[in-house]
Amino acid sequence: MTSTTTTKKPSTNLALCVTTDDFEAPAKEVLSEKSWVYVSSSASSGLSLKANLDDWSRINFRPRIMRSVSSINTNRAILGQTSQLPFFVSAMGTLGNAHPGAEPLLARGSTRKGLHMVVSTATSKPLEEIMDAHQEEQNILKNQSPSKLAFQLYVPVDRSKALSLIRRVKAAGYQSLWITVDTSVLGKRTADRYLQAQEALDQGAKERETAAENEFSPAFGGRPVPGYLDPGLSWEDLAWIKQEWSGPIVLKGIQTVEDVKIAVEYGVQGVLLSNHGGRQIHSAPSALMTLLEIRTYYPEALDKLEVFLDGGLRDGADVLKALCLGATAVGVGRPYFYAMAAYGMEGIEKCTDVLAEEVEITMKMLGVSSLDQLRPEMVNTTRLLNDMWRPEIVRPRL
Numbered sequence: 324m325t326s327t328t329t330t331k332k333p334s335t336n337l338a339l340c341v342t343t344d345d346f347e348a349p350a351k352e353v354l355s356e357k358s359w360v361y362v363s364s365s366a367s368s369g370l371s372l373k374a375n376l377d378d379w380s381r382i383n384f385r386p387r388i389m390r391s392v393s394s395i396n397t398n399r400a401i402l403g404q405t406s407q408l409p410f411f412v413s414a415m416g417t418l419g420n421a422h423p424g425a426e427p428l429l430a431r432g433s434t435r436k437g438l439h440m441v442v443s444t445a446t447s448k449p450l451e452e453i454m455d456a457h458q459e460e461q462n463i464l465k466n467q468s469p470s471k472l473a474f475q476l477y478v479p480v481d482r483s484k485a486l487s488l489i490r491r492v493k494a495a496g497y498q499s500l501w502i503t504v505d506t507s508v509l510g511k512r513t514a515d516r517y518l519q520a521q522e523a524l525d526q527g528a529k530e531r532e533t534a535a536e537n538e539f540s541p542a543f544g545g546r547p548v549p550g551y552l553d554p555g556l557s558w559e560d561l562a563w564i565k566q567e568w569s570g571p572i573v574l575k576g577i578q579t580v581e582d583v584k585i586a587v588e589y590g591v592q593g594v595l596l597s598n599h600g601g602r603q604i605h606s607a608p609s610a611l612m613t614l615l616e617i618r619t620y621y622p623e624a625l626d627k628l629e630v631f632l633d634g635g636l637r638d639g640a641d642v643l644k645a646l647c648l649g650a651t652a653v654g655v656g657r658p659y660f661y662a663m664a665a666y667g668m669e670g671i672e673k674c675t676d677v678l679a680e681e682v683e684i685t686m687k688m689l690g691v692s693s694l695d696q697l698r699p700e701m702v703n704t705t706r707l708l709n710d711m712w713r714p715e716i717v718r719p720r721l
């Protein structure tokens with residue numbers, strides 16, 4: 324695949340990146356315009372992305388005091404596998420656009436930091452090479468890292484291709500399968516539409532990518548490969564997928580409590596509440612909003628499967644809000660892309676350290692020494708609840 328990475332160095336010293344937002348400007352500086360548009364773009368007018376970013380700040384903590392927090396434990400089991408921290412790296416395709424090291428580099432960084440990573444179907448490098456990088460890093464660390472790799476599945480239209488992909492994923496040793504279910508069609512990525520139009524006016528893209536290295540990818544750099552995304556995907560497809568894949572299955576991209584209920588009925592192990600980083604449907608609910616729907620209308624789900632969230636998470640403290648409300652862990656996407664694009668491995672590690680420190684200091688100030696002490700009463704969700712969906716009320720007789 325043609326790489327669109329550059330060898331430019333950012334003008335900002337890594338030491339000055341003290342929040343995850345700080346990676347964005349340096350990444351913009353070094354990325355080609357096309358790669359920048361790919362990572363930063365969102366659907367339509369950006370409302371879904373905005374909701375993701377905003378909703379984290381619409382929940383406040385209710386901290387408890389004097390609870391002896393001299394030592395704390397940030398470990399969290401995700402689908403039965405310990406993670407050093409309660410967040411993971413979300414699936415992102417075409418990471419060759421961020422850095423020549425692409426997915427193997429991010430896998431190595433996650434392994435160093437004891438994080439789980441979800442590897443996209445739409446990788447720049449073969450899925451086996453990514454697993455090898457993870458294993459090599461494990462060897463260096465004498466297998467001390469709890470980190471595991473999961474695989475995000477875009478179900479190919481051609482089911483025989485799907486089967487061969489799932490078999491490769493299994494053979495490579497991926498721990499769980501995260502099936503993306505919000506992509507019947509690719510969202511309207513406005514910034515990319517402008518870029519495509521400009522490219523057409525300029526008579527052809529100079530950086531056009533091909534699917535040469537990944538025959539399963541339904542999109543490259545955010546542009547669909549015709550005939551790959553399957554609008555025919557349905558709940559019934561879970562039957563043959565389960566026959567082929569015996570490990571845990573997570574449905575990625577669930578956005579309503581109704582679909583969580585169906586997911587429970589189909590016996591999957593987890594749901595990832597997500598609107599694809601605001602890149603798919605316009606005016607989507609944030610993952611937090613969907614989590615509140617679950618708590619309100621079907622709280623039993625929280626005991627029946629693991630609930631994950633992603634979208635707009637930029638502060639480790641916010642991870643704890645989701646955990647208070649019953650989530651297992653939260654995924655982080657763009658901050659890792661930006662950090663890796665600008666600073667490579669050092670960026671990946673720093674991004675994790677920033678989030679980890681925020682988790683740790685917030686746990687202490689919240690009065691918890693382990694994550695299982697987090698409770699719904701430790702957050703005030705009133706503002707978000709006011710906006711939550713309610714079934715239409717039957718009108719009184721007048």
Ligand SMILES: Cc1cc2nc3c(=O)[nH]c(=O)nc-3n(C[C@H](O)[C@H](O)[C@H](O)COP(=O)(O)O)c2cc1C
Binds near residue numbers: 375415416445599
């Ligand atoms: C550059 C980029 C590529 C992505 N590629 C995929 C993908 O291949 N498969 C997928 O299921 N989700 C993909 N996503 C969505 C992420 O898995 C995740 O839902 C989202 O990035 C979370 O939001 P955040 O970036 O605000 O953290 C992608 C997101 C970005 C930003």
